[in-house]
Amino acid sequence: MLERAITGIRGTGHRVVNGVWRLGYASRFFLAVLLHSSMSFRRFHLTIKEIYFSGVLSLIIILVSGLFVGMVLGLQGYETLQKYGSESALGTLVALSLVRELGPVLAALLFASRAGSAITAEIGLMKATEQISAMEMMAVDPIARVVAPRFWAGVISMPLLAAMFSATGVFGGYLIGVVLIGVDEGQFWSQMQAAVDFRQDVMNGVIKSCVFGVAITAIALFEGYDAPPTAEGVSHATTRTVVTSALAVLALDFILTAFMFRGL
Amino acid sequence: MERKTLDLWVGLFVVAGLAAVLVLAMKVGNLSTFNMSESYELKADFGNIGGLKARAPVKSAGVVVGRVTNISFDNASYRARVTMVVDKRYQFPKDTFAKILTAGLLGEQYIGLDPGGDEVNLKSGDNIAKTEPAMVLESLISKFMFDKAADGDAKK
DSSP states (O other), rough: HHHHHHHHHHHHHHHHHHHHHHHHHHHHHHHHHHHHHHHHHHTHHHHHHHHHTTTTGGGGHHHHHHHHHHHHHHHHHHHGGGGOOOOGGHHHHHHHHHIIIHHHHHHHHHHIIIIIIHHHHHHHHHHHTTTHHHHTTTTTOHHHIIHHHHHHHHHHHHHHHHHHHHHHHHHHIIIIIIIIIIIOOOHHHHHHHHHOOOOIIIIHHHHHHHHHHHHHHHHHHHHHHHHSSHHHHHHHHHHHHHHHHHHHHHHHHHHHHHHHHTTT | HHHHHHHHHHHHHHHHHHHHHHHHHISSSTTTOOOOSEEEEEEESSSSOOOOOOTEEEEEETTEEEEEEEEEEEEEEEETEEEEEETTTTOTTTOOOOEEEEEETTTTTTEEOOOOOOOOOTTTTTTEEEEEOOOOOHHHHHHHHHHHHHHHHHHH
16 A cells, blocks of 8 residues: 555656656757757758748648638628627627737647648657768757757748738638628728727737747757657657647637736 | 749748738728827826726717827826827817717727817826716616606606
8 A cells, every 4th residue: 555655656756857857858958949040040041941841831721721710700700790780890800809819829720730740750750860860970060950940930930820810811701791791891991990909919919929939849849859769759749749839829828818918 | 942942932921921910000900090100198087987998099070089098096086087198290279178988889988079269289298177977877877767756756
């Protein structure tokens, strides 16, 4: 009985120590990426290549989902608003929910599954096939050459993708609300413009997506760099990237929202 | 992929992203319609502000001329003190009347400024002396009901 209790407590302790150790390792890794990022700006074409992979190639999924989310918001919002005879507030509803929450969060979740998983798999495989060790042998710093450009590419792409998501979403809401259902176009835009504040709503959305970009790429890079160099290890790391970054995005979103929109 | 094509795509991507922010700012947000470059501050004390919130518009003749920046409770007079910023292009006489109005039946509340006839204009930091509190539905209904009751008594 006592033996069992001691084993159980030891197991808990082991897990806590491991967790803290990993957290510290991840923070040191993040710091190393920041310290070694001068190369990704001096040789900017490295970063540009990664922006192409994580940003430009994510465009299709971001734009299509943005359009459809906006259209669904238009339909559902109209259903509810017309019960109170305030269909003209449809523009406000679509724009505010997209710009404040759905744009940054959904774009970040899509970015995590589209680009984050790819980053983890790529770096994990580079490690598994010993390309990273080979770079070290040639006195090329893998963090500066491989990791940092991907980090900055993600941080640059994320807010741009989120802004495009919101803009196409508003367009989708316009298509459904004004073109299909026939809400008055002038009221749609003017009520939207009266309610959406540039600094308070649009800029806070951009700040949110920047934070999400940092979180997702940092998690994806760390998981890839830390993955055991086996097929199974890489596959587990990829799964963990998607799960952890999705949870991190949702948790960060709650914290940021609590700070940004409290008392409004 | 060739470097030039790559640069082109990434350039297009960045331009499209910035264009999206610009669309959000101009078409969705109010950066184009209401842009206060220079403004001055006014204060007004109200007996009841109803549902007025910070950032609510300040309108005169239906045109947005400013925004409410702060609402606080003055413990000396037991009244609500509303601070607002008004665009410098719009000047109002000293005896301007400030009312709390509602847009539509259930819409947001805003401050309406009715200019008076004074020669001297309000300066930054001035207090608007003449105010009218917000219309509160409950007090309106109770007033109406008391009037009805009084009518009924009179008829008897």
